[in-house]
Amino acid sequence: MESPRAECQSNRHRVRSKGGFVNKLRILVADDHEIVRRGLVSLIKSQPNWEVCAEADNGRQAVELAKQFKPSIVILDIGMPTLNGLEATRQILRDDPQIKILILTITDTDQAVRAVLDAGARGFLLKSDAARDLVSAIDALQYNKTFFTARVAEMVLSGYRGTYGTPKKDLLLPILTSREREVVQLLAEGRSTKEVASQLDLSVKTAETHRSNIMRKLGLHSISELVLYAVRNNIVQVATGLPAAPEPVPATDASTL
Secondary structure, eight states, X not given: OOOHHHHHHHXXXXXXXXXXXXXXXXXXXXXXXXXXXXXXXXXXXXXXXXXEEEEESSHXXXXXXXXXXXXXXXXXXXXXXXXXXXXXXXXXXXXXXXXXXXXXXXXXXXXXXXXXXXXXXXEEEEGGGHHHHHHHHHHHHHTTOEEEOHHHHHHHHHHTTSSTTSOOOOOOGGGSOHHHHHHHHHXXXXXXXXXXXXXXXXXXXXXXXXXXXXXXXXXXXXXXXXXXXXXXXXXXXXXXXXXXXXXXXXXXXXXXX
């Protein structure tokens, strides 16, 4: 396999489209299992306007490569050596909040979803669904959407914070001002407070005040809860993977009837 630096430099170019030249979407892939990583890279390279700018086999290397190559999207295995995917997510976003992160995991438990969103990742994909849903997940992230597996999306929309199947009642939107709803959307889309201030032509202090007031009014304590609130109230769009195909039903032998 080429070194991450050689791989990125060899792919750093623009591609011609009908309307002229367009920049490729730059993606960093990090997974300690080479077979899995190669599969992800192959899927990404099948898309004409996407490129794998670097590969990593542990979380610490992923953080360093993200600093070096400035990808638009980083795909991280949640359970990598030297630095796990969640901590790598925090460090990458601390260095560059613009990067969108997709976490790969083998489980979609409530605790895993909460941990992924708390870390600041924008997408959550089961490894078992990667072959089917990876392209859709990346496409969602590049347009500032959040991506969940179908089961997780159902769980979120039905009321993530309570017992599954027993929705937690959200506070109604009218208690928020129009400006506060704008702030909710931008924060839920992964913008930092500084970015919110810039986009809405506010001072950073005013944006921070809006954020504090929103969290207090809604009784929320983390950005992950804010994202879930925004999803359930249709403030932000969520892309979802396809539901798993049902198990085939064996044919009944007529002779046994």
